Amino acid sequence: MRAVYIDRYGPPDVLKFGEVEDPKLPSDDHVLVRVKASSVNNLDIITRRGAYKFLIKRFPHILGADLAGVIEKVGRNVKDLAEGERVIGYPILYDGKCYWCKNGYENLCDNLGVVGRDLSGSYAEYVVVPAKNVYPMPKNLDYYQASTIQLALITAWHALTKRVSIKEGDTVFIWGGSGGVGTFAIQIAKLFGATVITATSNDDKARKLKEMGADYVINYKEDDVEKKVLEYTNGLGADIVLDTIGPLTINKSIRIAKKRGKVIVLGFWGTDDDTVSFTLRSIYLKHVSIVGSAMGTRNDMVEALREVIRGGIKPIIDSVIKLEEARRAHERFESNEKFGKIVLSVD
Ligand SMILES: [Zn+2]
Structure with missing residues (x-):
């Protein structure tokens, strides 16, 4: 073959x-x-x-x-x-x-x-x-x-619905909203009634992300992501931060998480070395949780496919x-x- x-x-x-x-x-x-x-x-x-x-x-x-x-x-x-x-x-x-x-x-x-x-x-x-x-x-x-x-869908589904139990009223910040996991994560977050903030590199992608349901889209090349997230959340930060990038973004993720917020670590991108460095104070003083997640279960597959068949996820x-x-x-x-x-x- x-x-x-x-x-x-x-x-x-x-x-x-x-x-x-x-x-x-x-x-x-x-x-x-x-x-x-x-x-x-x-x-x-x-x-x-x-x-x-x-x-x-x-x-x-x-x-x-x-x-x-x-x-x-x-x-x-x-x-x-x-x-x-x-x-x-x-x-x-x-x-x-x-x-x-x-x-x-x-x-x-x-x-x-x-x-x-x-x-x-x-x-x-x-x-x-x-x-x-x-x-x-x-x-x-x-x-x-x-x-x-398949892989991208169950990864986003497991992370948001199982690892942090996303719920109505949550604010979710998604790095890499235009990626495979990102586009599913935005749709899932909206299905659960969350407010979605995401970041992307150009205006064309920003427009598409808005069409998909993102409430706020930050052009990270032009604007300061941290400042913007705080602005959109009345200075509180995001309840959930979905980080698919890792070493290059983890400190920002911690800073833009709300007090008692959760940062989901899903993988790494843009570097071959996944070593990260952050201070413990940045975690414990804010009561932030760092949550690991990888891929999804059979049950996630069944649940997510149900939404795809229903048309809730495209x-x-x-x-x-x-x-x-x-x-x-x-x-x-x-x-x-x-x-x-x-x-x-x-x-
Ligand atoms: Zn086993």
Whole structure:
């Protein structure tokens, strides 16, 4: 089959397109999916750059966590899925047996993995995943849209609804509002009746963010984010700060959080080193909580998909790029130009 793979770590030009071995069903509990579309996540970028060197078992390695496609073959034990069925993926690999899985936290599984990181991914014509890692594709979506409502969506959903229990009346500040997680986070926050403040780099994106429902949009190149957030919150700061950037923003996040506020740390961006430095006083004097969150559970997937089917959350697609041009897709992802999700189409 044809696929996009890496055989070393580095910039987008390490992505190669070519023939690789066809995947086979490794057990009777797996399914083979013909991929119609995948979408690019931060995970793919940092994996390509080498952040998970210690987890990649062998080269060539195929990236890609999200998938939308058609079941091509099912293992003998798979009863509830049939060949020809349209599916999307739940990208988290979990054992279903550990303490965390038994308590509904697949995203904390002791044997956690992610499709495209710990297993060959979806930047390919075919992908093999455990049958429990696919869901029926929502009928109101096409393959491109369906490929976007996975890793980024459950990440935003888990962070806001489970880690900080967002509620009506909260004010949420979202860094990187035009990113994959950001565009979903804005919609989720609005669904729950929160006021949304976000920051972006230009007026065109600012206009789109307002159209999506953001109440206030700060152009961080022209305005002081801290000053503006305080201005929009009567000097109080935000109840929740969603920080997907990390080392470059964490101190600002702490400063713009309200007293007793919560800063959710979701990952890092713009640097390969995720070391941060802040003073303890900046935390305890304000009673601020720093909350970690990563990806989402199966239940998050079900809850978030319900909202997508209902129309409460919409996939925001930046662009559709052919799989063979994955390099260009990664360059665009890293350029700060995009708005929403970049889809890779597989013909
Ligand atoms: Zn587990």
